Amino acid sequence: MTKDRTLKQKIRAVMAASGRTYGEAAAALEQRTVPDAGRRPPSGVPMAPDPLGQANSGELFTAPLMVVTMLPRGQAGLDAAQLIADACDYLISHEGWYRARAEVYGPKPTRETGMPPLSGHMPAMLLVQVSARRPWTAETLHAFLQDASSAILSALGRVRWVG
Numbered sequence: 001m002t003k004d005r006t007l008k009q010k011i012r013a014v015m016a017a018s019g020r021t022y023g024e025a026a027a028a029l030e031q032r033t034v035p036d037a038g039r040r041p042p043s044g045v046p047m048a049p050d051p052l053g054q055a056n057s058g059e060l061f062t063a064p065l066m067v068v069t070m071l072p073r074g075q076a077g078l079d080a081a082q083l084i085a086d087a088c089d090y091l092i093s094h095e096g097w098y099r100a101r102a103e104v105y106g107p108k109p110t111r112e113t114g115m116p117p118l119s120g121h122m123p124a125m126l127l128v129q130v131s132a133r134r135p136w137t138a139e140t141l142h143a144f145l146q147d148a149s150s151a152i153l154s155a156l157g158r159v160r161w162v163g
Contacts, residue, residue: 007029010029011025011026011029012025013078013106014028014029014078017073017074017075017077017078017107018074018075018078019074041090041097042090042092042097045092045096045097046096046097047096047097047098048093048095048096048097048098049095049096050098050135051096051097051098051099052098052099052133053098053099053132053133053134053135054133055135056135057135058133058134058135059133059134059135059136060131060132060133061131061132061133061134061136061141061144062129062130062131063129063130063131063144063145063148064127064128064129065127065128065129065130065145065148065149065152066125066126066127066128067084067125067126067127067128067152067156068110068123068124068125069123069124069126069156070117070118070121070122070123070124071107071121071122071124071159072120072121072122072159073120073121073122076159077107077121077122077124077159078107079159080107080124080126080155080156080159081104081105081106081107081126082104083155083156083158083159084102084104084126084128084151084152084155084156085102085103085104085128086155087102087151087152087154087155088100088101088102088128088130088148088151088152088155089101089102091130091132091144091147091148091151092147092150092151093143093144093147094143098132098134099132099133100130100131100132100147100148101130101131101132102128102129102130102131102148103128103129104126104127104128104129105126105127105128105129106124106125106126106127107122107124107125107126108124108125108126109122109123109124109125110123110124110125111123128148128152130144130148132144
């Protein structure tokens, strides 16, 4: 799939969820994809040794994680994807914080939640691809998946829920 077609699908998803016009949805999507150079590491958490994974033969690894949850309808539900991506900028391990990156696709409607529908919410599925450069071993891979899962769950806890 070409990049242009993928972008159009993302714009149409924003249109469907928020009721915005194509131009408004494109502008909103562009604002969300501009990197935030001012984002800072978590305060009170020490930096891990080699937070960029450049020493000790660090290799880039990407883990696809599927998140199935209930999200509020409209813009608040769409904002959940950005909250998740932002939460994965710095992952926190027992050694301290290290850099990571996440691409979030969705939310897509689903019926696979295992929960009864909530008023004003929709069952949704998001694909979160979290990447980090680390010296990979079985232990660091396991810790990376736990760190990414913790970041995603904390982001979902900050979603603005409809009352």
